[in-house]
Amino acid sequence: MKKTPFSKVLIANRGEIALRVMRTAKALGYRTVAVYSDADREARHVHEADQAVHVGGALPAESYLNIPAIVAAAKCAGADAVHPGYGFLAENEDFAQACADAGLVFIGPSPAAIVAMGNKAGAKKLMIDAGVPCIPGYQGEDQSEETLAAEAAKVGFPVMIKATAGGGGRGMRLVAEAAQFRDALRSAKSEARSAFGSDEVILERAIMEPRHIEIQIFADRHGNAIHLGERDCSVQRRHQKVVEEAPSPAVDAALRARMGATAVAAVKAIAYEGAGTLEFLLDGDGNYYFMEMNTRLQVEHPVTEAITGLDLVELQLRVAAGEPLPLTQDGVRFAGHAIEVRLCAESPRAGFMPQSGRIDLWQIPDSVRVEHALSSGAEISPYYDSMIAKIVGYGRSRDDARRVLARALEDTVALGIETNQVFLGRCISHPVFAAGGATTAFIGNHLDQLLAGNAETDARAHAIAAVLLYTTAGNAPRTSRLGDSIGHRLPISLRFDADASAREASLVNLGGSRYTVNVDGRRFDIAIIELDIHCVRFACDGLVESAALVRDRNSLMLHYRGQPFRLQDNTHAATVKAGAAAGDGKIRATMNGRVVALQVAVGDAVSAGQPILTLEAMKMEHVHAATVAGKVVAVNVAMGDQVAAYRVVAEIEAETAS
Numbered sequence: 001m002k003k004t005p006f007s008k009v010l011i012a013n014r015g016e017i018a019l020r021v022m023r024t025a026k027a028l029g030y031r032t033v034a035v036y037s038d039a040d041r042e043a044r045h046v047h048e049a050d051q052a053v054h055v056g057g058a059l060p061a062e063s064y065l066n067i068p069a070i071v072a073a074a075k076c077a078g079a080d081a082v083h084p085g086y087g088f089l090a091e092n093e094d095f096a097q098a099c100a101d102a103g104l105v106f107i108g109p110s111p112a113a114i115v116a117m118g119n120k121a122g123a124k125k126l127m128i129d130a131g132v133p134c135i136p137g138y139q140g141e142d143q144s145e146e147t148l149a150a151e152a153a154k155v156g157f158p159v160m161i162k163a164t165a166g167g168g169g170r171g172m173r174l175v176a177e178a179a180q181f182r183d184a185l186r187s188a189k190s191e192a193r194s195a196f197g198s199d200e201v202i203l204e205r206a207i208m209e210p211r212h213i214e215i216q217i218f219a220d221r222h223g224n225a226i227h228l229g230e231r232d233c234s235v236q237r238r239h240q241k242v243v244e245e246a247p248s249p250a251v252d253a254a255l256r257a258r259m260g261a262t263a264v265a266a267v268k269a270i271a272y273e274g275a276g277t278l279e280f281l282l283d284g285d286g287n288y289y290f291m292e293m294n295t296r297l298q299v300e301h302p303v304t305e306a307i308t309g310l311d312l313v314e315l316q317l318r319v320a321a322g323e324p325l326p327l328t329q330d331g332v333r334f335a336g337h338a339i340e341v342r343l344c345a346e347s348p349r350a351g352f353m354p355q356s357g358r359i360d361l362w363q364i365p366d367s368v369r370v371e372h373a374l375s376s377g378a379e380i381s382p383y384y385d386s387m388i389a390k391i392v393g394y395g396r397s398r399d400d401a402r403r404v405l406a407r408a409l410e411d412t413v414a415l416g417i418e419t420n421q422v423f424l425g426r427c428i429s430h431p432v433f434a435a436g437g438a439t440t441a442f443i444g445n446h447l448d449q450l451l452a453g454n455a456e457t458d459a460r461a462h463a464i465a466a467v468l469l470y471t472t473a474g475n476a477p478r479t480s481r482l483g484d485s486i487g488h489r490l491p492i493s494l495r496f497d498a499d500a501s502a503r504e505a506s507l508v509n510l511g512g513s514r515y516t517v518n519v520d521g522r523r524f525d526i527a528i529i530e531l532d533i534h535c536v537r538f539a540c541d542g543l544v545e546s547a548a549l550v551r552d553r554n555s556l557m558l559h560y561r562g563q564p565f566r567l568q569d570n571t572h573a574a575t576v577k578a579g580a581a582a583g584d585g586k587i588r589a590t591m592n593g594r595v596v597a598l599q600v601a602v603g604d605a606v607s608a609g610q611p612i613l614t615l616e617a618m619k620m621e622h623v624h625a626a627t628v629a630g631k632v633v634a635v636n637v638a639m640g641d642q643v644a645a646y647r648v649v650a651e652i653e654a655e656t657a658s
């Protein structure tokens with residue numbers, strides 16, 4: 001077999017993905033080259049690579065999806081191999097071919113294999129021909145709305161619409177009944193076209209409340225192929241994975257062997273080379289159905305590494321160089337349990353809407369594996385995926401792994417931008433997940449519980465926040481107030497917003513860094529033990545605890561008991577009538593994003609709830625609707641504009657009662 005040795009690897013990706021590949025490549029003695037966009041000039045992956053090349057503007061199409069620019073970057077740096085990471089161009093056959101044409105070793109499968117298995121429609125046809133159980137549906141070439149609507153009726157509702165070219169939940173819609181189909185189809189096609197450059201879709205009968213099980217495979221050019229067990233990725237929101245674990249609590253040794261054999265036979269049939277993942281749906285009766293194949297390494301590969309002891313990036317590099325796999329199926333060993341959560345910059349309470357901005361304080365525990373590319377002060381760009389870190393817990397048993405991960409999540413500090421941190425902790429602590437019973441319906445079935453607040457934690461956080469707002473100023477302690485030996489005894493009134501809810505507190509300085517606070521209808525006795533710029537140690541009603549903090553002018557961010565709090569000191573601000581801005585007719589951007597649809601023009605009459613425009617951020621589309629009924633009097637953006645969060649993008653003059 002032909003050997004393809006190389007010495008310098010360009011990683012055609014960014015952030016924690018690029019850093020993950022670099023870590024193994026450096027350990028094996030390879031030189032590394034990073035690529036970066038305008039938005040990533042100061043990113044960690046740029047600084048940690050041996051060399052770096054600028055490839056274009058902030059938008060993915062201008063940089064990380066720009067095939068000629070990336071190939072030119074490899075030539076500029078003298079790289080002789082390209083690793084695509086696991087996103088952007090990782091499953092792009094044109095990129096794999098462009099690398100081959102340029103004499104670069106592509107660390108992944110051949111263009112032919114990507115074509116065969118990377119397209120959902122084509123892969124499903126291959127699997128049907130090979131006798132692999134597949135979900136009933138339609139994967140034909142006729143993509144007209146009429147044909148797809150007719151085929152959906154034949155498949156039967158509920159039906160799933162899936163973009164053939166993509167993944168990650170983009171271009172995917174679950175349709176419950178025929179009346180909703182055409183609108184859902186247009187939305188799915190629009191999102192797919194934006195994310196993947198193709199609006200082709202397939203239809204599948206929706207299997208309700210299944211498990212999402214995937215099999216990790218590896219194959220080399222010597223004809224060897226193995227599987228590395230399964231991962232359970234059932235906990236999802238918007239068809240995007242949130243929690244992944246290995247092994248699956250629903251798969252026993254016999255089922256693992258059957259599914260693994262199916263996956264290995266499939267990749268051998270197409271002479272596949274490298275890492276890949278076959279995804280299946282598993283119903284309650286133990287029947288499994290092929291969904292798709294990802295012809296790349298997966299985001300969740302660390303859980304497989306944890307239970308097998310293998311470095312999957314190392315296997316990729318060795319296979320790409322022409323080496324045979326270093327082990328056979330009999331040599332694969334499984335030990336322990338691993339669970340991974342995806343920490344995302346998003347707002348779970350606002351429908352998991354992506355967030356962008358600055359992380360003012362980033363602290364991670366050293367007790368678990370955390371894949372990230374962050375530091376305090378880092379900017380979260382609106383141009384890329386919302387996932388900012390992966391946190392992996394490992395233990396001898398599933399309960400051990402879950403307990404380790406729960407603590408690590410609580411100890412992770414990400415202040416300055418909203419994340420799904422608390423939501424993730426509630427997911428892995430929920431009794432259904434703890435018992436191993438989570439299906440793809442888990443989040444939908446238990447969303448209210450997963451989003452519920454904790455009144456006790458909130459009240460204690462607000463009490464310590466009141467003291468900190470009084471004793472600190474700007475970003476440093478007020479030394480004249482902290483440690484006062486003489487108490488003032490007169491109550492001090494404070495007003496502040498706590499995560500957008502108005503609060504009032506009454507504080508008495510007892511002297512000696514001791515305070516009495518009345519807030520949220522309760523009295524707390526608080527003593528400050530130690531306070532520095534980012535940490536406070538205190539006693540609240542006799543219980544000694546710590547919290548992380550960031551103080552910036554009139555704002556205070558607090559990380560307490562695994563939960564972030566954002567507070568705004570309004571003590572000296574003019575009182576604003578509650579709800580004054582509600583229903584003012586101004587449509588404000590809910591995040592940084594690009595205008596991809598404008599549904600109205602000045603002069604149009606609109607009803608409350610009618611779509612006004614659509615913003616795209618972090619590969620997702622978000623519709624902004626009218627807050628009142630009336631006439632559009634201003635549209636302050638145009639198609640393609642990049643807008644900042646909270647900008648007024650349109651204005652509606654509310655209709656008056658007759």
